[in-house]
Amino acid sequence: MATEQRQQQQGWNPVSRVLNWMEQLSEEAYAYLLLAPAFLVLFTIALWPLWRTFRVSLFADNLFGAAKTGGFVGLQNYVDVLTNQNPLLSRPLIDFTGGTPFFRQALLVTLAFAIISVVFETLIGFGQAYIMSKEYRGRRWVRVAIILPWAIPIVIQGMLFFLLFNPSVGFLSDPLQAIGLFGSNPLTSSTNAFVIVTVADIWKTSAFMALLILAGMQSIDKSLYDVAEVAGASPWQRFRHITLPLIFPALMVAMLFRTIDAMRIYGIIEASGAGCGMVPSLSCLVVDTMFGVTQAYASAATIAFITATIIALVIGGYLVVLKLSPEGSYQ
Amino acid sequence: MVKDRKKIKQTSTGPVSRRRFAQIAGTAGVASIAGCYGGSGTEGIEILGNQNLAQTMDIQAFYDAGVSEDIDIEITAGPEDTDSRAEEFVTLLDAQQENPDIMVMDNGWTIPFIVRESIVNLEAEMDSGFIDQVKSESFEMLVETGSHPDTGELWAIPFFPDFPTMQYRKDLFRDAGYSDSEFDRWSTDPPSWSEWSASVAEVHNNADVDYGYVWQADSYPGLSCCTFNELMSSYGGAYFGGLDTLFGPVGERPVTVEEAPVIEALNVARDMVTGSSAATQDITQCSPNVVFGWTEQETDGAFVGDVNAVAMRNWTYTIPLAEDQFEAGQELGVMPMPYGVQESEAAYEGLGGTAAALGGWLVAANPNTADLESTLEVLQAFHSAEVQEAQLNGPGFLPHQPDLVESLAGEHPAFGDYSETLRIAGDNTVARPVTPVWSQQSQEAYQDINDALQGRKQPAEAMSDLEGSFIDLENIS
16 A cells, blocks of 8 residues: 555656546546446447448448449438338348238248247246246256256257258158148248247247246245235235236346347257248348348348347337336336 | 545455556456467468368379479368358458468359459459460350459359259160160260150150159259259240340340240240140150159159169269169160250250250459469469369369360269260350349249249249349349
C-alpha cells in the first residue's frame, strides 16, 4: 500500500495518470469501465456485422462481375423477398399466393419448427426436471440418461437419425411406413423430413430445458409445499399455485433461449441427411443464397436481416410477457 | 490517514486494488491476443482435390513433366460433394486465403468463378503458345467450360473429362441372337434410340433379369444438367438456342425449351418407360418405372451390384466396377449414347447425333497464392503427358487430350478395350449451360422435366412453365 502511494506521488507518465484516474472513479463508473471491453467485443462481433448486413441488403445483387453488390435499391430487396419475386432463392421465404406447399416456404417451416419444438421441449423438459428433482435410488443414472442426448454433437445426432430412417439400413422407416405414418424414403419428403428433424431436435434439447427448469425448481423453498399440504392443497394445486409461479421467470428464460436457437436451425437439417432442399429453414436460405456459386450477397443479407428482425421481435415478446406477468422478476 | 484509508476502501475492488486488477487483466489480455497471431499456410504448392486424388496420385509425375524439384507439391482432399466443394472455394476466396494454391473445380460451376474474376486469368499470366496448345489439344467443350464466356480467355486448365456411355450385357445380347459384328459397329457408330429401345426390349424378354434399360430420371440436378440435356441434344434441342449461346449472354439469348425437339425428347423418355406412343418416332418400352426416382446410385446397384439389368447409362467410373463385378460368362459392352436424329437433321449446328453430357473437372489458380510463379509452373504440368498418364493409372481419371485417351487409355486394364469408344463419346459431349444463374435454372428444369416424365404435367405445359422460370432468371441481370 505504501509502495503504491509512492508510485502515485512519483510518476506522471501516461500509464500512471490513467491508473490514478481509474482509482478516483465511483463504483458505478468503474463497473462500466470494466464492462467496456465486453461491450466492444459485442459491438464488433454482433452490432457492426448487423449494421453491415443491413447496408448490403440495400444494394442489388451483382452476379456478373467482380463487385459483390450492384447499385443502391433501397428496400426493393425486402419487397422482392417478401412477395416471392426473387428468383435467386432456392425456396420462397413466404408465398402468399398459396402456390408453394407449406413445407417449402422457409419462414413457415422455421416458425412451425420453433413453435412445435419449444412447446414439446418445455413439456418434456418439465417432466424430466420433475423426475430429476425427486430423491430415489438410482437417481444419478436417470440424470445421466436424461442429459446424455444434450451432450451428443449435432453431427452425431444427425447421423443417428439418418441411419434410423434410411430405408436400406434403418429399422424405423419400414414399420412407420407400414402404419401409414411415413413414406418409403422419409428423408426425401418435405413433410416427413420436417417431422424427423423436429423429433431429433426435441430428443436432444429437452435436457437443456430440463436443466434450466430444475434450477428454478430447486430454488423454491420446500416449506411452502409443507404449508400447502397441511392446508389441504392437492398436488395439482401445489403445482399451479406454488411451482409454476415461482419457476415462471426461469421457464421464460429457458423458452427464450430455445426459441432463439430454434429460429436459427441449420446444423441438424444438413447432418440428418434431409438437407436444405427438403427442410428449408431461414438459415438454410441464407447459406444457399450466399455460399452457392451464384453468390447473391444482397439477397442473402436481406434474408439474414429479416431473420434477425423476427428473432428480435420474438425476444421482445418474451420480455413483455415477463414484465407484465405478476410472476415476472424482470427489472 | 483515516481519510486515505476510507478513500482506498471506497475505490478498491475487494482485497485486490483497482491498479493491481488492471495490471493483471491487461497482461492476460495482451498474452491471449498475442497467441492469436502465428504463421499460417503451408510451404510449397497445395492442390485441393478429392480423397481419391490425394491418396493415389503420383506426385513424381509433376517433376517428370519438368516442375522444379525445389517446389514441394502437396495434394489435399476437400469435400467430396461437388456443391460443398464450390461452397468451400467461395468461402476461402472471399476470405483471401493463400491456400490452396491450385483448386480442382467442377466444369459445372467454374464459369461463375471466372465471371466474378475470383481466380487467376491464365491467359494473362501464362505463355500464349502454351495457352493455344491447351485450347487446341484438349476436348473442346471442356476448354469452353474453363473459358470466359465473353472474351474466350482461358481461366482454368482442363484436368479430366467424364461423360456417360451406354453400358450393356454383351452375353445377354448374344443369347438373343446378336453378334460381335453388331457390338463392334455400335462401339463407334451407335444405333438410334428407336433401334436401341427395340433391341433392349427384345433382349429383356429373352433374359433372366428384372430390368431392361436403367437410367437416372429422378428429380435432381443430374437430370437437368446431364441425363435430359444429352437426350434433348441428340434430338437437336437445347435450353437456350444451341451451342453458340450455351454460356450466355444471359438475358440476351433465346429460351427454346418449348420447341419441338425438346418436346420430342420428353415424349421419347416417357415412351421408353410407360410404353405410350407420344413420340413421333417408334420407341419401344424398355425401362422400368422406378427410374423416375433413381440416380446413379440406384442404377449402379441394379446393373453392377445386382447384375440385374440389360443396359445402363452411366459415367465412366462404373466401367472398371462392372469389369470387377461381372463373373465368367457375363461380359460388358460399352458404346456411345444412342442418337435421336442425325446431325444434319438437327435444328441447331453441333446438335443431333450421339451426345453425352459433359462432366469433368478443371484446375484453377488461387489469386491469393503466396507464390504465383510456382503455382503456374505446377499448373502447366497438368497438361503434360506424364501427369495425364499418372492421373489415369492412379486415380483413374481420363486424360483431357483426345489423342492421349486413345493411346494411354488403350493400355489401361479397365478402359483398354473401350478407348476408341471413349474418345468418340468425349468428342461429342455437350456441356450444361453454365452461367451464374444456371444453379437456379437447373432446379426449375429438373422439377418440371421430372413432372413431365411422370405424367404430373403434360410435356407442353411443363416446358411452358419452365420457359417462364428461365425468362425470370435470364432477366435478373
